[in-house]
Amino acid sequence: MDTPIQFQIQTGSPEPIYRQLMEQLRRRVAAGQWKAGQELPSVRELAGLLAVHPMTISKAYGLLEAEGLLQRRRGLSMVIAAGHERPAPKAERIERLRPTLERAAAEARELAIPKQQVLDLLARLLDDEGKPR
Amino acid sequence: MDTPIQFQIQTGSPEPIYRQLMEQLRRRVAAGQWKAGQELPSVRELAGLLAVHPMTISKAYGLLEAEGLLQRRRGLSMVIAAGHERPAPKAERIERLRPTLERAAAEARELAIPKQQVLDLLARLLDDEGKPR
Amino acid sequence: MDTPIQFQIQTGSPEPIYRQLMEQLRRRVAAGQWKAGQELPSVRELAGLLAVHPMTISKAYGLLEAEGLLQRRRGLSMVIAAGHERPAPKAERIERLRPTLERAAAEARELAIPKQQVLDLLARLLDDEGKPR
Amino acid sequence: MDTPIQFQIQTGSPEPIYRQLMEQLRRRVAAGQWKAGQELPSVRELAGLLAVHPMTISKAYGLLEAEGLLQRRRGLSMVIAAGHERPAPKAERIERLRPTLERAAAEARELAIPKQQVLDLLARLLDDEGKPR
DNA sequence: GTGGTCTAGACCACA
DNA sequence: GTGGTCTAGACCACC
Secondary structure (H helix, E strand, O other), X not given: OOOOOOOOXXXXXXXXXXXXXXXXXHHHHHOOOOOOOOEOOOHHHHHHHHOOOHHHHHHHHHHHHHHOOEEEOOOOOEEEOOOOOOOOOHXXXXXXHHHHHHHHHHXXXXXXXXXXXXXXXXXXXXXXXXXXX | OXXXXXXXXXXXXOOOHHHHHHHHHHHHHHOOOOOOOOEOOOHHHHHHHHOOOHHHHHHHHHHHHHHOOEEOOOOOOOEXXXXXXXXXXXXXXXXXXXXXXXXXXXXXHHOOOOHHHHHHHHHHHHHHOOOOO | OOOOOOOOOOOOOOOOHHHHHHHHHHHHHHOOOOOOOOEOOOHHHHHHHHOOOHHHHHHHHHHHHHOOOEEOOOOXXXXXXXXXXXXXXXXXXXXXXXXXXXXXXXXXXXXXXXXXXXXXXXXXXXXXXXXXX | OOOOOOOOOOXXXXXXXXXXXXXXXXXXXXXXXXXXXXXXXXXXHHHHHHOOOHHHHHHHHHXXXXXXXXXXXXXXXXXXXXXXXXOOOHHHHHHHHHHHHHHHHHHHHHOOOOHHHHHHHHHHHHHHOOOOO
């Protein structure tokens, strides 16, 4: 009973789409939400779903394969590579989150927003998270 | 007794330098830390301090001027434009912080890090803020 | 059957090239001669045609994008942004012309040229417009 | 009974102030409104009146002197140079106006404003001209 | 001294 | 192919 493999992208964002895809996948695998053996949507299928150029998907898949996170199987379909059966240690996952939080902290300070209000807002956003966007 | 105008940049970051400068200045002005009439470091001076090309600074200044945040004075260095004497309302500043926190929340969820641990880490980073760097 | 997007610049003019391009585009769009969705010549192509440095074109395009008049499409050339399907109201277009005419009127008065002769010359220039150059 | 020597400047304009002064003087002299021997306000006086830096006035005067339009007299005061007793021929003055009208015509065409409306507006502005601004 | 414009050219990122 | 960023450096205009 695996979490289905679905990606969320923001086309307006300055972060390139292929990189959004890669980051999402890396995080889900690190969290153990997506596991070794799970099959990914085909390039064309995902491109259709997200309404982006197939080459964009292909680039993300290719880089993840080179990185060892994905594995290309006989025909064409990709799966999460072996060796990713279990979540990464929690400490490591927290480390991965740190840069984004550091950035948030720096911005909050530049905006002179009191600590507690920053934490309140983040708490609310973490609760909301379950909701569909 | 104004906060002196100083910029911090990260040359390795994917975010372009000129945009880092713009964002920082926008936030400091919104926070009321830098105020209308304050004089900015000259293009050449800042370029020297940050060890970047003067045109990079000039681009940031020029865009901020087009935006109405800075004001050019013929033959003199630029100043924060009139109309920015007071901080933006706190609600508005919090809105500006929201996207970054939203992103952090999304990443935390993808990494399956429990809410409290995320908040703890951010709290710690907000405390550190004053000292290091 | 759109008017093709072509720019005319004067390299000798005190008005910077990138600004000439911006003004021309703004006016053509306001006039409804160039419309939302029309594709602009690529930076390199236009730079070649006008024999200027690509960065000069890029600067004009970038500023117009910040202004909302152009729209960037990743990996593709830029287009006139949505929301500019119809010409601006005639009254607004006339207002845009007013500063230049005001200047002309002031100069004519300083030169003590009779009103009718000024109007005659302008009428002639407006007629010529289609042909030369 | 000469027209008094008074200058109008626009500090917001992209045209540099010293050049505005030069152009105005050249046109008034060409029109015969200001004549040989008339005394100009002193640099400091005019700088005070217009609220600009004395060096700006000084630059304009200096260039006009080099050009032969102004003449420095014994003490310090400047006068319109000899040889400018009579207006320039009307044809020449009209030629001087042409570039500004050409520009107006080009803009009107880009804005797709009908010829008659352009002429009407200019006519109105030429009538207004007498009024103080 | 200030900022602005432009060129030449390298290198990156995206589709 | 597309646009973007940055550097190096020249030259101008203004005060």
